[in-house]
Amino acid sequence: AQTVTQSQPEMSVQEAETVTLSCTYDTSESNYYLFWYKQPPSRQMILVIRQEAYKQQNATENRFSVNFQKAAKSFSLKISDSQLGDTAMYFCARGENNAGNMLTFGGGTRLMVKP
Amino acid sequence: GAGVSQSPSNKVTEKGKDVELRCDPISGHTALYWYRQSLGQGLEFLIYFQGNSAPDKSGLPSDRFSAERTGGSVSTLTIQRTQQEDSAVYLCASSLGGSGGGTQYFGPGTRLLVL
Numbered sequence: 200a201q202t203v204t205q206s207q208p209e210m211s212v213q214e215a216e217t218v219t220l221s222c223t224y225d226t227s228e229s230n231y232y233l234f235w236y237k238q239p240p241s242r243q244m245i246l247v248i249r250q251e252a253y254k255q256q257n258a259t260e261n262r263f264s265v266n267f268q269k270a271a272k273s274f275s276l277k278i279s280d281s282q283l284g285d286t287a288m289y290f291c292a293r294g295e296n297n298a299g300n301m302l303t304f305g306g307g308t309r310l311m312v313k314p
Numbered sequence: 315g316a317g318v319s320q321s322p323s324n325k326v327t328e329k330g331k332d333v334e335l336r337c338d339p340i341s342g343h344t345a346l347y348w349y350r351q352s353l354g355q356g357l358e359f360l361i362y363f364q365g366n367s368a369p370d371k372s373g374l375p376s377d378r379f380s381a382e383r384t385g386g387s388v389s390t391l392t393i394q395r396t397q398q399e400d401s402a403v404y405l406c407a408s409s410l411g412g413s414g415g416g417t418q419y420f421g422p423g424t425r426l427l428v429l
Contacts (some may be wrong), residue, residue, distance in 0.1 A: 242423050243423075244420035246419070271412075302418060304357035305356075308358075
C-alpha cells in the first residue's frame, strides 16, 4: 500500500516559538497533491495548507509554510510564532489526481502549544 | 456560506442494529467522500461519489457498508448489522470536483458507538 508517514506522534512547543512537523509519503504517480489538515478537539478537520506536486515553490499561508522535497518524498509543515489555538492533531495527506483525489492520511501528530 | 453538515453528531446503537449517517455537502460541490476515523486504523477512505458517475466503493470494509447519493447532493452511509469494530467517527467531505486536487472540506463527523 502506498502510505503517508508521520514519525512524530506527539510534539510540544512554547507559545511564539517555531515548530516543524514531519511527513513522508510514497507514490508512483507524477500528478498528486499534498495537504496538511488540522483537527482540534471539536473534531472538525480544517485545511491548513495545500501543495501541488508539480510546483517547486513551497506553499505558504501566513504563519504556516511547507518544505516540499519531491525527490525525497518529504512534506514538512513549519508553524511560526505558535499560538495556543494551534493546539490540535495535524494530519498530512496525499491525493492522487487519477484516483479521484481521495486522500490517504498519515497517522497524525498531536501538537501542544504551551503558554 | 454553509459548510458540510452531518447528522447525527453522535449515535449509540446496539450490536446487530442498522444505522444511517447523513451528509449534506457544500452546495455546488460535485465530489463527495466518506472517511472513517478510528483509534486502531486512523483515517481511512470509504467511498467516493463524483457527479452522476458510479461511485468508487474500493474503501468499504465489508458488504455491510453501503452508501448512496441522491440528486447529486445529500449522501447517506448505511451500516447494516453493526459490529463493535464499526465504532468510529465517520467523516464526510466535499469538493468542487474529484480531479485537479481540489480542496476537500470536511463536516464535523458522526461519532458512532456500537455497544
